Amino acid sequence: MNSSHRLLGVLVAGVVSCLAADDLPPLPETPKKPVTDTYQGVPVVDDYRWLESPGEPAVRQWSAQQNTRTRAYLDRLPSRPAIAERLAQLYGGTSNRFSSLVFRSGVLFAMKTQPPKAQPFLVALASPDDPASARVVVDPNELDPTGSTTIDFYVPSLDGKRVAVSLSKGGTEDGSISVFDVATGAQLPDVIPRVNGATAGGSLAWTADGTGFWYTRYPREGERPAQDLNFFQQVYFHRLGLPTAQDEYAVGKQFPRIAEVELHTSDDGKIVLARVANGDGGDFFHFMLLSDGQWHQTTRFSDRASHAAFGPDGTLYMLSRKDAPMGKIVALSPPSYTVAQAKTLLTATRSSIEDIVAVGRHLYVHFMAGGPSKLFDVVAGKPDKPIDIPAVSSVGQLVAAGEQLLFDNQSFTEPSAWYRYDPTSGQAKKTALMQTSPVDFSDVEVIRQTAISKDGAHVPMTILRRKGTRLDGKTPTLLYAYGGYGLSQTPTFAVRRRFWLEHGGVWVVANLRGGSEFGDNWHEQGRLTKKQNVFDDFIACAEFLVKARYTNPEKLVIEGRSNGGLLMGAALTQRPDLFRAVVSYVGIYDMLRVETFPNGVFNITEFGSVKEKDQFQALYAYSPYHRVKDGADYPAVLFLTGDNDGRVDPMNSRKMTARLQAATRSGRPILLRTSSNSGHGVGARLGERVEQDADEFSFLFDQMRMK
Numbered sequence: 001m002n003s004s005h006r007l008l009g010v011l012v013a014g015v016v017s018c019l020a021a022d023d024l025p026p027l028p029e030t031p032k033k034p035v036t037d038t039y040q041g042v043p044v045v046d047d048y049r050w051l052e053s054p055g056e057p058a059v060r061q062w063s064a065q066q067n068t069r070t071r072a073y074l075d076r077l078p079s080r081p082a083i084a085e086r087l088a089q090l091y092g093g094t095s096n097r098f099s100s101l102v103f104r105s106g107v108l109f110a111m112k113t114q115p116p117k118a119q120p121f122l123v124a125l126a127s128p129d130d131p132a133s134a135r136v137v138v139d140p141n142e143l144d145p146t147g148s149t150t151i152d153f154y155v156p157s158l159d160g161k162r163v164a165v166s167l168s169k170g171g172t173e174d175g176s177i178s179v180f181d182v183a184t185g186a187q188l189p190d191v192i193p194r195v196n197g198a199t200a201g202g203s204l205a206w207t208a209d210g211t212g213f214w215y216t217r218y219p220r221e222g223e224r225p226a227q228d229l230n231f232f233q234q235v236y237f238h239r240l241g242l243p244t245a246q247d248e249y250a251v252g253k254q255f256p257r258i259a260e261v262e263l264h265t266s267d268d269g270k271i272v273l274a275r276v277a278n279g280d281g282g283d284f285f286h287f288m289l290l291s292d293g294q295w296h297q298t299t300r301f302s303d304r305a306s307h308a309a310f311g312p313d314g315t316l317y318m319l320s321r322k323d324a325p326m327g328k329i330v331a332l333s334p335p336s337y338t339v340a341q342a343k344t345l346l347t348a349t350r351s352s353i354e355d356i357v358a359v360g361r362h363l364y365v366h367f368m369a370g371g372p373s374k375l376f377d378v379v380a381g382k383p384d385k386p387i388d389i390p391a392v393s394s395v396g397q398l399v400a401a402g403e404q405l406l407f408d409n410q411s412f413t414e415p416s417a418w419y420r421y422d423p424t425s426g427q428a429k430k431t432a433l434m435q436t437s438p439v440d441f442s443d444v445e446v447i448r449q450t451a452i453s454k455d456g457a458h459v460p461m462t463i464l465r466r467k468g469t470r471l472d473g474k475t476p477t478l479l480y481a482y483g484g485y486g487l488s489q490t491p492t493f494a495v496r497r498r499f500w501l502e503h504g505g506v507w508v509v510a511n512l513r514g515g516s517e518f519g520d521n522w523h524e525q526g527r528l529t530k531k532q533n534v535f536d537d538f539i540a541c542a543e544f545l546v547k548a549r550y551t552n553p554e555k556l557v558i559e560g561r562s563n564g565g566l567l568m569g570a571a572l573t574q575r576p577d578l579f580r581a582v583v584s585y586v587g588i589y590d591m592l593r594v595e596t597f598p599n600g601v602f603n604i605t606e607f608g609s610v611k612e613k614d615q616f617q618a619l620y621a622y623s624p625y626h627r628v629k630d631g632a633d634y635p636a637v638l639f640l641t642g643d644n645d646g647r648v649d650p651m652n653s654r655k656m657t658a659r660l661q662a663a664t665r666s667g668r669p670i671l672l673r674t675s676s677n678s679g680h681g682v683g684a685r686l687g688e689r690v691e692q693d694a695d696e697f698s699f700l701f702d703q704m705r706m707k
Contacts, residue, residue, distance in 0.1 A: 198646025281605025569624025
């Protein structure tokens with residue numbers, strides 16, 4: 001009997017316990033210590049404000065006791081060891097994956113994920129057709145054998161001889177830049193601190209001759225008050241070999257407090273572009289370092305410009321949504337790059353423009369069609385040369401590799417593969433940089449359905465099920481969604497879904513408002529005072545699945561992460577009758593306090609502020625922490641967070657757990673799992689991901705009485 005059959009036998013033979021909250025160790029003592037705030041004339045009582053202070057001994061003890069209680073639940077489940085072993089097989093059996101490609105002077109750089117290594121590492125390849133040529137340039141697994149160090153981002157010099165790498169530890173995303181020689185892998189003495197952060201990220205752009213680079217930098221101690229050290233991101237210049245104390249300020253004093261800066265250079269390195277986001281709400285302006293040696297503001301918020309790409313002749317192509325909700329492409333010409341004189345090349349009407357790249361004389365445009373992708377070679381301002389890609393799939397990164405276009409493509413049933421497009425033949429062919437799966441998805445159907453939301457909006461979703469699944473209303477169904485920041489839920493391949501499917505489950509991904517699946521308006525209808533639309537869309541998708549007899553509320557579970565964790569909190573407090581169990585990763589739950597924490601300020605442009613009356617009213621109306629009702633029958637909930645999360649303060653999970661534990665009368669467990677060596681999930685080591693998924697599926701299997 002092979003190992004997978006043994007595992008299946010253990011799962012089938014295992015006793016299905018469905019532990020209730022009464023079967024667990026007692027809840028830790030969680031006293032109410034009321035604090036009253038007044039917002040817009042409305043007094044609001046917060047009983048668990050004391051849980052916001054992670055350094056307090058009482059909070060540390062409380063978190064440790066919650067972890068002990070959660071482990072008591074999970075580790076008593078007889079199926080968990082087999083589940084963990086199966087997930088380790090799935091993750092460990094996945095082939096190498098190449099991502100984040102950059103082409104420089106004939107050298108192809110990529111991040112290589114190679115299970116069972118804990119972290120991806122940087123390699124250089126001769127060709128996308130020769131993965132065996134990959135040689136290691138920087139391996140964080142060698143730099144830190146604990147697997148806690150990760151590469152946040154990397155940027156090779158234009159000649160491909162050196163590479164700047166941001167490294168951070170423990171999921172903090174607090175990255176410093178180190179510089180490596182590409183040929184030897186030797187590290188140069190240059191180390192630049194405070195370049196990358198969980199709040200605004202980080203970026204870098206090399207000079208044409210590779211002797212230095214511009215980089216983003218947060219204030220250092222003594223430069224600003226402590227409360228401002230995670231804000232005011234600006235651009236500095238570093239010359240290789242000189243102390244970082246001698247680095248020169250370049251631009252950024254005029255940027256907003258919540259600036260998020262990305263740097264890019266023209267192909268010849270003579271022009272530097274800085275895209276500046278005003279927090280996370282989707283508003284941008286641009287500055288450019290032109291041939292006169294000065295930084296000039298090129299676009300303003302009112303121009304609604306976002307993505308940009310340099311053409312080989314110095315032309316700057318920009319994606320703008322000004323008077324074009326689905327997007328338009330405009331061309332700015334050197335040397336002045338004046339927006340007023342920009343030429344409109346293409347205006348989208350049906351599908352939303354997601355990204356652009358110029359390769360030689362060709363301009364390639366990635367469109368979004370409700371979630372799945374379309375890719376075109378634009379000729380004479382018309383997308384009349386479609387590039388053939390599989391149906392219901394997504395295009396990831398577009399890479400200009402000399403005169404060739406490389407693009408990443410994946411679907412719900414096919415793993416990531418890099419393709420090369422030949423404009424002469426009009427054919428896209430798969431390169432050798434392709435991922436293979438340890439399991440076959442050929443028995444899985446991919447079905448697109450539409451739910452009707454409360455206000456009549458049509459909300460698409462993708463349903464994954466094994467062929468022959470009966471619609472008898474009894475199938476365990478997992479509904480996942482996000483709904484925010486203009487981030488679309490595109491077709492992605494994940495072996496973890498196979499575990500759910502092979503045990504009779506259905507997996508559903510919903511395309512809610514708040515994303516950009518249908519352009520700018522789709523995002524606008526799910527942000528600020530219209531955020532409730534996102535939750536209505538999600539509830540409509542859940543109700544559709546019940547009405548269509550995929551499942552019933554006792555067999556319906558939901559999962560979300562980050563902003564999707566907020567969605568989980570809203571869904572379980574607004575419709576606790578609709579779901580059996582909830583898994584919520586690193587979520588936001590106290591919407592009135594979130595802006596008092598560093599990264600929360602960056603979210604104001606997406607969620608709103610309690611300082612604005614209409615925005616406060618909207619926030620208070622749906623804030624999950626404030627919508628919990630005493631005596632309600634809540635679903636079973638597993639909250640997961642990390643001590644090092646710099647994006648969403650873990651206090652959200654602590655307070656929401658305490659409030660639900662005090663309020664629920666269902667007898668179903670409310671559990672909190674806090675990891676001490678991870679953050680928001682970015683940079684988590686492979687073993688940590690396996691353990692998290694084993695906990696999630698063990699929890700769901702128990703609550704659903706699945707074998």
